[in-house]
Amino acid sequence: MRNRNRAWVGLLGCLWLLAGCSSGGGEYEKLMASADKAMESLDVDTAIAQYRKVAEMDPEKLKYGEGRLVIVSELQLNAEVLKGRLDELKSRTEEVKKSVAGLDIENAEAEEIVRMNGELSDIQSNLEEFSSTSLYKEIADLRNQFTDNIKTKRIDPIVSEIEASIGKLEFDHAESGLAELRQFADGFAEAVGSTPEDFYSRIELEKAKYIDFSVTYNNRDVVLLQNDAGKITFLGEGVRQNELVLIYKYEGEIRLASTKVAPEIQAVFSDGSSVELDEDDTTFRHFPDHTIAYQPVSDDLAQTLVRLDYRFGLNKDETFKKTEIGPAGETATLKEVAALPDTELQPSLSAVNGKMTVEISKIAIQERTVTVEGKLTSGADINLETPASLYVPSHEMFDTNWMEEELFAGVGKEFAVQFDLRHRIPAEAKYLKFYIAGIQVNIDLATGKEYTPSGQELLTQQIIVPGNETDVTESFDDWNNTILENASGNLFADGIAFIQKYHWTEAPSFSVGLNQHYKRLTAKVAVDKLTAGSEYGSSKVKVMGDGKVLKMLSFGSAKAATLDLDVNVSGVRTLQFIIVPTPGKHGETQRIIIGDGVLTP
Structure with missing residues (x-):
């Protein structure tokens, strides 16, 4: 449209020049000069009026009269086209002025x-x-x-809210504000600038x-399950990641099987509505002494829970049990869980x-991925087949x-193995356990050096390596849907x-790699309930340390009693x-x- 206006002005200029060159003084020249001046200031109404007066002159009384009137008709036509365009712009200007004056800026949608x-x-x-006209100045000022x-x-308050949300770790709110800010960036690029990209990077x-x-x-604080394995408590309902969630706490040994025992x-x-959920809808967060589980139940954060069947x-x-939920009482808050920053360790670890012999030279942690690099050296020619576990x-x-x-x-061979975890490693984690080729190494996450346990550890919190043709089940029997x-x-x-x-x-x-870090193992050894009875025969259980028998336990074919195990594991690298x-x-x-x-260092 801008080019069309330029063409109109150029054409009018040429026609004015031709018309002006046609004669000397007189009424014709005065009218044309007046029209020319009016067009320069975009007073098209005056210009059109002057052109009409010229068009009404008797061509017989004008030198080259017919030609002059043709030129004037062309000038008048173009002036009228320009007038129509300007009238449209004036009308649009008046409409938008009214719209701006009536706009509730603080509450209007960004799109509007x-x-x-x-x-x-x-x-x-x-x-x-x-651009020299008053109309242009008026619209530019507006x-x-x-x-x-x-x-x-609007823009400055959104920026302030995003800043505050980031400071309070309310990233859902910050991202909502960022989405709104990006809407404004589409129309107010200069006012918004690079702020959305900067906020995105910060978030x-x-x-x-x-x-x-x-x-x-x-x-x-409703206890849903309590037995010898521990306790599961319904802590309450809250908002997490813009969803209404039910929150549970697992304490005791049952926390180790929490992912298998979700309600x-x-x-x-x-309002009479309800929702049904199972373990597939549950997210777990594991801590050293308990586990927290979240079940999302609604996108409507205003929903009020009145009953929980589980x-x-x-x-x-097993049938559903009903728990009547009374009025909401006091609130409580679960702390945030910090993640370990991306890091690269350059350890110099070796174990035999x-x-x-395994040597570890590099550990790289990036988001949920951990890469371990090192070298394996064997004392004999072998085709090594081994799990590498973290x-x-x-x-x-x-x-x-x-x-x-x-x-x-005698020839070392380098290796690099990558592990993909469910989520980032918590900042409070002290060390990793890495297993390869029958060797387990504890790696200190702060120094990269070998980590020496400072307190007791559960046997189940070691890397368990099944032997050949052995089925191993930890904590929960999926096939029979039961805790061991x-x-x-x-x-x-x-x-x-x-x-x-x-x-x-x-x-x-x-087997379990101990790498000479522990002195004592205590445990209960028993026959599984599912294989108790004479039809399952009898067994001897050998506890081995680096190939030597540390303890032998016997279980008869009758209903065998649980036996206590207490054995010295000092200096043992591999417990089997x-x-x-x-x-x-x-x-x-x-x-x-x-x-x-339980292993005691």
């Missing part, structure tokens, strides 16, 4: 404000060819004032420092087990990869159960448990549970 600014911008753009008002009343950087953020909830629930709200499915015929103690973060390497005696249990009904949520995978397996086993089974008459064998295992 941006649309109105677009209209102002378009009118100003169409008037740029006439747009500048509108931009200033939007910046002061992502700050979020990366945390795994979870503080959650405030209505404190209900199946029906939440009932005050069951855990541990018993075949028999003829195998475990974050007390936080139940684990990943494993299978490695196959051809090693030659001995013949007397004692639960072992911190138990390790193992059994032969095939009937021809002679000695099912599992082996079953020597005597099958029942149909070839069935006992499954053995190592429960309540």
